[in-house]
Amino acid sequence: MEMTVGIIGAGRIGKIHVENLRKLRNVKVKSVSDVQVSHLQEWAKETGIDHLTTDYRELLADPSISVIFICSPTNTHADLIREAAEAGKHIFCEKPVSFTVEETEAALAAVKRAGVKLQVGFNRRFDANFQKVRELVSEGKVGTPNILRITSRDPEPPNAAYIRTSGGLFMDMTIHDFDMARYIMGSEVVEVHAHGAVLVDPAIGEAGDIDTAIVSLKFANGALGVIENSRRAAYGYDQRLEIFGDKGAAQAENVRANTVKLATEDYVTTEKPLYFFLERYTQAYVEEVIQFIKAIENDEPVSCSGFDGLQAERIAKAARTSLETGVPVKLTHEAVKRSEIV
Template identity: 65%
Template sequence: MINIGIIGAGRIGRLHAENMQHIPNVKIKGISDVMIAQMEDWAKEKNISIVTDNYEDLLRDPEIHAIFVCSPTTTHAEIIKKAAAAGKHIFCEKPVSFSVEETVEVINEVEKAGVKFQVGFNRRFDPNFKRLHDLVQQGQIGTPHILKITSRDPKPPTIDYVRTSGGLFMDMMIHDFDMARYIVNSEVVEVFAQGAVLIDSEIGKAGDIDTAVVTLKFENGALGVIDNSRQAVYGYDQRVEIFGDKGAATADNCRPTTVELSTSDHVVKDKPLYFFLERYSEAYIEEVKQFVHACMDNESVLCSGFDGLQAQRIAKAAQESFEKGVPVKVEF
């Protein structure tokens, strides 16, 4: 049995807690949030014995083996360092921080403590995208030449969220930067980013963009293109194609059913699943299972602090490229 403490009882913290109820050998012993008074009834329903507004209560508990960091990004680095010093294994939602230098510092502290550290890039654990990764690894498409990733949300986040998100590249496209490294199995060495405010002028006033296209150059010579939009009116649009000298592999959108109706008037199929909680429900469960496995069997995690750092470095370069209007090398 592995005892878990969850720091941050917002949407993603509660999602992990719900999923852990169905994972063998996992017990949520405690949960912490500054607004925890509003979560007490919910926590009681989940048989969570420690409910606190001070996350250090969880770090001090010798029976808690691992910590899930699901709090705002600005708090991640401090919590991770303290959790590592307390000897806890750590799962952290992306990004590790908003600063490359701070993330490097965090990784050094984790390595010094000798604990497991997994970053929550859940898309690696999606069966469709993992299949693409495996096909590339097996040589089924030959040498990768072109990667295309489309990632579009069904509706924009709130303006309050936008103001504290770190920007589209760090908040949204960072998932796609990780996916690019994961599928092509090569580092991104240069990016060229273009962006615009085409959906909501308030997003622009908050200092962000809602639409972006980024081209990538990989260390192995492959090229990539990512497009993001904060609003796809037809649903959550998540598609990936990898093309090589022996063929191509594509992961299409997930839909409620695979039924396609064809008549003399039209051809109709279901819209894509509406939001990330539906689209990646299986991936969220699998990433927790793999983290628990790594902790209990002393195996390597499948999405490390280094992976988080590399995606963050690409996001930083993309932001710089967008601001300067020129391609930017990714600093390693």
């Protein structure tokens, strides 16, 4: 049976999801809501979308729509999750769920009351390289994990206007790495110590944020982690990680346009990393949508839950507190257990 989807937010990421959903034979994207739709008419016609509206409530009121994708700005996510859940819709929501743990917990409570599914858009979990590392860790190939190192650097910084509404580096950018740390390690973060600086663009500092960070993590299983971020890498989108254990190590390297290496008596060269996330994670965006639709069809748990989103936000909040206070911040297991019943 065909599954009918509504999309709230038709910016860059919303359009990506529309294109990927169109590849699935049992899915129909019927309606798209955005604050402005006049510029979307031709795109809607080309993609087979029947209905454009500036009022997202029309999508929630449509009984033929069973799934809602929330691709609007972060400050709208929590309310939209609650309203979509109350309307009985399954929900895919881009990260983060909200800017505060309290709002996220309230949204997750609404999802639980309604008995619908919610998947959070941490697309990096669906990258084949990172999935393979997770598999190797789970199979014990590296032994007992000791150290996790994640490198995440953007090719160029966003503008200051974006920074002011982004929630800050930790909530906007590093939150992907916080989720990846939990995903790869298979253990909760119990302590966070963050250091940050403005080394890329003074305008980012003037907007109240940082553009460079190193975050140290301690995990419940005793392992340690390090995340390093920069808003600018001159050579492209730098996305790597390594997990080191008592039996060995597993690494995921950057993805390049090709694997050719040229070696001469003067130099050895390879292609630079792919330039941005749309290139680097093209297939991951497809796979996360496939897995979400399968979870609905088969009534199975989603691959990245609201709880996963909440835990990444907890870590991001702790990192910000650590940056401001200069001391490590602990995350308690009691808080984790409470959130599991939300």
